[in-house]
Amino acid sequence: MAGEPPLHASIDGEEQAFCCGGCQALAQTLHAAGFGHLYGDQARFARPIDDAARREAEPVWAAYDTEELRAQFVRALDERRAEITLAPENIRCAACAWLIEQHLGSLPGVESVIANVATRRVVVRWRAAEQPVSALLAALAGIGYLAWPFEVSRSDRQDRHARRGLLMRMAVAMLGMMQVMMYAWPIYTHEATIDPGQLQLMRWASLVLTLPVVLYSASPIFAGAWRGLRQRHLGMDVPVALGVGAGFVASTVATLRGTGEVYFDSVTMFVAFLLLARYLELRVRQASRSGAEMLARQLPATCERLRAEGGAGERVPVARLRAGDLIRVKAGEVVPADATVIAGASELDESMLTGESRPVPRGIGDPVLAGCFNTASPLELRVAKVGAGTRLAEIVAVLDRALAEKPRLATVADRVAGWFVAILLVLAAVTGAVWWAWIDPARALLVTVAVLVVSCPCALSLATPAALAAAGAALSRRGLLLTRGHALETLASVTDVMLDKTGTLTQGRFALVRTQSNGDADADADAATCLRLAAAMERSGEHPIARGIVEAAQAQGLGHETLAIDAMRNVPGQGLEADLDGRRYRLGRREFVEALCEHGSAANWHAELAGSERRGATLVWLGSAAGTLAVFELADVAREQSARLLSELRALGVTCHLVSGDTPATVGWWADHFQISRREGGVTPEGKREYVARLQRGGAVVLAVGDGINDAPVLAQAQVSIAIGSGAPLAQAGADAVLTHGRVAEIANALKMARRARSVVRQNLAWAFAYNVIAIPLAATGYVTAWMAGIGMSVSSLLVVANAWRLLRAGKPGD
Incomplete structure (x- = not known):
């Protein structure tokens, strides 16, 4: 990097200079491995953190060696070996991953290192007694990668296991279906011309290929049906298992006897289609997380605790904090507990807890809440409440209660499953008895099986999940991720939409909306010059207002970096003071700026600008001894698609509410x-x-839309809810859907898609019932044989799926 001295190391006996620690480590590793010829001048990595940054980070690293944090982040593999997941902040490419793997892998006790560029995670397995966690973090920092432990929760591991298991079962079913169809198609089309020996061989091959589908792929279906029967509840797994089992058993009996119809193809096809729908449902359902997990990720893992007798503080796990402890929270850090300010003054961003869009000033004696972001200056705090007693935890408790009270709307198919299965069993039993007693005992079993197969609830069981999966996939393409199965059904019935303001209809950030300069105070102080000066004073600030001014100057191409600002001083809660070319300037609150002005400010500005504050705008004043030079009006700005969203919601006949x-x-x-x-x-x-x-x-079906933690309780209370993806994780935890971008007009599209999906579900259910009403009597009277029943079942299922997946075309981006 420019301006920094190069690093030196001996490579093959020659002293070499390197631009950064990454290049040095890479060159040494390549030469040690015999691949020195691969190293060239094009490789560039990050420079190791400087000594000051390392001294500041070392206490934090050491905190991760404490018992509390090791239990939270380190997973024990056995008595000696452990595993940890690290999250480097600046891993960029495969070269970074390779370097991290090689460098950490060379440390004593490290057995394996896997760096994933896509997820930006590094999984390290090592002998815990030989390396503390802090040594791993320090080693990464030494080659330019500042990293922190990442907590892989139990639900994360369970989710991955569930996805992997279902995907494997679906793959086996798909392969089985394709192979069995290769044998079934010649039987359907040229059975009369096939040699009986070859025909029987094809049946045995089909049986062998179907066995793993039934025993492995369909095992969750049979397990679910068995649980339902034990609990005296006839869910959809019961008729599905009945259909699969009856089809397989009848086909197996026919194969063993060497006579009769087989329909292994229908069994494998149904299992494959059903597992595909369940896999799609699983992927969207796993996007939700519990409030407790999100709370643990919202708060910092460590904090700086001050000693009562004074002196330097110590970095400790947040879990060790107790009421009465003294802590220091620097600018840019998150408050770890509810506390009271005892020293310092700053401004805190409480938007995720209170919904207030502007940072609020906090000084001595003021309360601060866990989870708030300190934007300006260091604060010394006395802890009042920790853990479950904090305001953040109270909001999570409200969220959990609301989730527990939320009504679960079952799908139409689930509501009729019990009756359908009961009627099916009665019809099959009656049919078998009649054929056995009065018509033809030899055909009784086959006719009974035909009734079971032709009325197998394939179409009925796929009618709802296929439509919901297709609609969910269509919405996902447009950036709306459904996290609960009932969301689409409920969206179709929405009558009222409750919208939050900050971060939902507005962008939730400060932007410069107007600059007014005072030519009377300084003839050269035009708006652009004043903005350039203000941006130069704010260029190192992290406050949202500072970022808004700097971004506005950058957008106008003003070179504020070239101004030589001297004697910069930050007055907490008031503003900034600095010198430029021997002249003193102030930027901040009106009273603070006017105290510097010898002639006061322009009184006529006050009346003109007073109306701005009615919309929550913030006025930032710039002045010198000559007087007030300019006023910058910063305010939250509307999202680009907010007006379109409200227009489309009104067109859908939905009532909108703005509550903030x-x-x-x-x-x-x-x-x-x-x-x-x-x-x-x-x-x-x-x-x-x-x-x-x-x-x-009052009978309303409410859709709630929000983005902050303060919105989580209302998102959980509403019948259906959508969280803006850029907002707080806890809000998403309580939401039924997450909008992964800021194009809020997709919320109206979700309502339209839900209504289309409801229509498709009704069409599918109507077809499934009509099919059964026609097919069951034909099978019971012997006009539909078992092979016909198998084809009818497959065609019925395919029609239902095809009708459902029409929703994908209707939901393409840009529609």
Whole structure:
């Protein structure tokens, strides 16, 4: 990197200079392995962190060697070996992954290292007694990769195991289906011309190929049916297992006897299609997570605890904090517990907890909440509540209660499954008895099997999941991920939509919307010059307002980096003060700036700009001794598609509500701007939940849309909910769907897709019932043989699936 001295090392007896630690480590590793000729001037990696940054990071690394954090992040493989997942911050390519694997793999005790570029995770297995966790983190930092332990929760591992298992079962069923169809097709088309010996050989081959499908792929179906029977509940697994089992047993008996019809193809086809639908459902369902897991990931793992007698602090796990402890939270860190400020002044971003879009000032004596982000200056805090007693934990508890109270809407097929199975068993039994007693005992078994197969609830069991899977896949292509199975059915019935403001209808960030300069104070102080000066003063700031000013200057191409700002001073809660060309400037609150002005400010600005604050805008003043130079108006701005979303929701006949934690004046301004008649501001998370409950008591089916942790309770209370993907993880944990981008108009498209899916489900169910009404009497009277029943079952299922997957074309991006 420019301006930094090169690193030196001896390679093959020659002193070499390297641009960074990564290049040095790569060259040494390649030469040691005999591949020195591969190293060239094109490889560039990150420079190791400097000594000051290392001294600051070492206490944090050491904290991960404590018993509490080792239990949280390190997984014991046996008595000696352990495994940990690390998350490097700047891993970029396969070369980075290779370097990390080689460098960590060379450490004593390390057995294996797997670096995944796609997930940006590094899995290390090592002999725990030979290397502490801090040594692994330090080794990565030494080659330029600052990393932290990543907690792989139990549910993450279970999810991966479930996906892998279902995918393997589906693959076996698909392969079995294709191979069996190769033998079934000649039998259907040229059975009369096939030699009986070859015909029997093809049946045995089909039986062998179907065995793994029934015993392995379909085993969850039989297990689910058995559990349902033990609990005296006839779910959809019962008729599915009955159909698969009856088809397989009858085919096996016919193969063993050497006579009769077989329909192994129908069995394998049905299992393959059913598992495909279940796999699609599983993928979207696993996107949800529990509130407790998200809470653990929201709070930091360590914090700086101060000693009561004074002196330097120590980095400790957050789990060790107790009420009364003193802690320091630096700018850019998250508050680990509910506490009270005892020293310092800063501004905290509480938007994920309160819904307030602007950072709020906090000084001595003020309370701060766990999970808030410190944006400006260091704070010393006295811990008041930890763990389950924090405000964040209370919100999670409300979320969990709401999730427990949420009604679970069963699919139409599940509601009729019990009756269908009962009727099916009665019909099959009656048919077998009649044929055995009065018609033809020799055909009784085959006719009974034909009734079971022709009425096998393939089409019925696929009718709903196939349509929901197709609609879910279509919405996923457009960036809306369904996380609960009932979401589409409920979206189709929505009557009211409750919208949050910050981060939902608006972008949730400050943007410069207007700059007004005062030519009377300085003839050379035009708007562009003032913005350039303000950006130069704010260029190193992390405050949202600072970022808004700097981004505005960059967008206008103003070279604020070239201004030589001297004597910069940050006055917490007031603003900035600096010198430029021997002249003192202030940027910040009006009173702070006017205190520097010898002639005060332009009074006529006040009335003109006062109206801006009614929409939640923030006014940042710039001035010098000559007077006020400019006023920058920064405000939250509407998302690009917010107006389109509201227009389409009205066209669908849905009532919109704007409910936010922002001030009533701000909410009122935005409600007027979006033409929303039903609005309410200053609402707490519990208040939002009660607002939805009132609508529900009036018979409304409510869709809630939000993005912050404060929205989680209301997202859980509503019959169906959507979280903006850029928002807080806890909000997504309580939502039934997650919008993975900011194109909010897709929410209206989701309602349209849900209504289409409901129509397709009704069509599929109608076809399935009509098919059974026609096919069952024909099979019971002997007009439909077993092979005809197998074909009819397969065709019926294919029609249902084909009709459902029409939703994919209707849901292509850009429609």
